[in-house]
Amino acid sequence: QKEVEQNSGPLSVPEGAIASLNCTYSDRVSQSFFWYRQYSGKSPELIMSIYSNGDKEDGRFTAQLNKASQYVSLLIRDSQPSDSATYLCAVKETNAGKSTFGDGTTLTVKP
Amino acid sequence: SAVISQKPSRDICQRGTSLTIQCQVDSQVTMMFWYRQQPGQSLTLIATANQGSEATYESGFVIDKFPISRPNLTFSTLTVSNMSPEDSSIYLCSVVVYNEQFFGPGTRLTVL
Numbered sequence A: 001q002k003e004v005e006q007n008s009g010p011l012s013v014p015e016g017a018i019a020s021l022n023c024t025y026s027d028r029v030s031q032s033f034f035w036y037r038q039y040s041g042k043s044p045e046l047i048m049s050i051y052s053n054g055d056k057e058d059g060r061f062t063a064q065l066n067k068a069s070q071y072v073s074l075l076i077r078d079s080q081p082s083d084s085a086t087y088l089c090a091v092k093e094t095n096a097g098k099s100t101f102g103d104g105t106t107l108t109v110k111p
Numbered sequence B: 001s002a003v004i005s006q007k008p009s010r011d012i013c014q015r016g017t018s019l020t021i022q023c024q025v026d027s028q029v030t031m032m033f034w035y036r037q038q039p040g041q042s043l044t045l046i047a048t049a050n051q052g053s054e055a056t057y058e059s060g061f062v063i064d065k066f067p068i069s070r071p072n073l074t075f076s077t078l079t080v081s082n083m084s085p086e087d088s089s090i091y092l093c094s095v096v097v098y099n100e101q102f103f104g105p106g107t108r109l110t111v112l
Helices: none
Strands: A004-006 A011-014 A019-025 A032-038 A045-050 A054-058 A061-066 A071-076 A085-092 A105-110 B004-007 B010-013 B019-025 B031-037 B044-049 B068-072 B075-080 B089-097 B100-103 B107-111
Touching: A004 A085, A011 A019, A019 A085, A019 A105, A032 A061, A032 A071, A045 A054, A045 A061, A045 B100, A071 A085, B004 B089, B019 B031, B019 B089, B019 B107, B031 B075, B044 B068, B044 B075, B075 B089
Parallel strands: A011 A105, B010 B107
Antiparallel strands: A004 A019, A019 A071, A032 A045, A032 A085, A054 A061, A061 A071, A085 A105, B004 B019, B019 B075, B031 B044, B031 B089, B068 B075, B089 B100, B089 B107
């Protein structure tokens, strides 16, 4: 079993819809959780960090964390074609160095 | 966050040659890593670049093939030695700042 698993995708949603990206992790000591966006041909860009159970909102993005279920998700409201990218989930022990990354979910937002 | 630059941004190399990729960070960072990512694939960690000591390599990666230098807290190099077409990939430098991990723009390497 992989340490960080994401929806295999690809995920396709119409413009204006809510895109839901999911991630589960196996290591209960993980305390820091991140979402990265990676456009084709570009490097990963950190878009959200979440450390506590519950929701964290930043503009159209909401990260949700449930440590008991070892589950983290990213919701993108009012999806735009510019949101089309691969989204990577990452987890780590706080201050423990590098993160463990999922394989990513590719999102396509259709106009 | 951190501003990370890499040189070169891309290169096309002949089989059997070596290429050195540079990574420069705009601030001192303790933790620095090298990844590679083949098109459409996930990130693969090559090694942790340790300042003042030998890099720590992940399983499947060896120093002879991927020598790494880290002379100070803002700079590192990764050399891809004796290249083959299988080394064609994007190579990414990454750092951790205040518990968050950031990536450089990457070096796209094509080996013919």
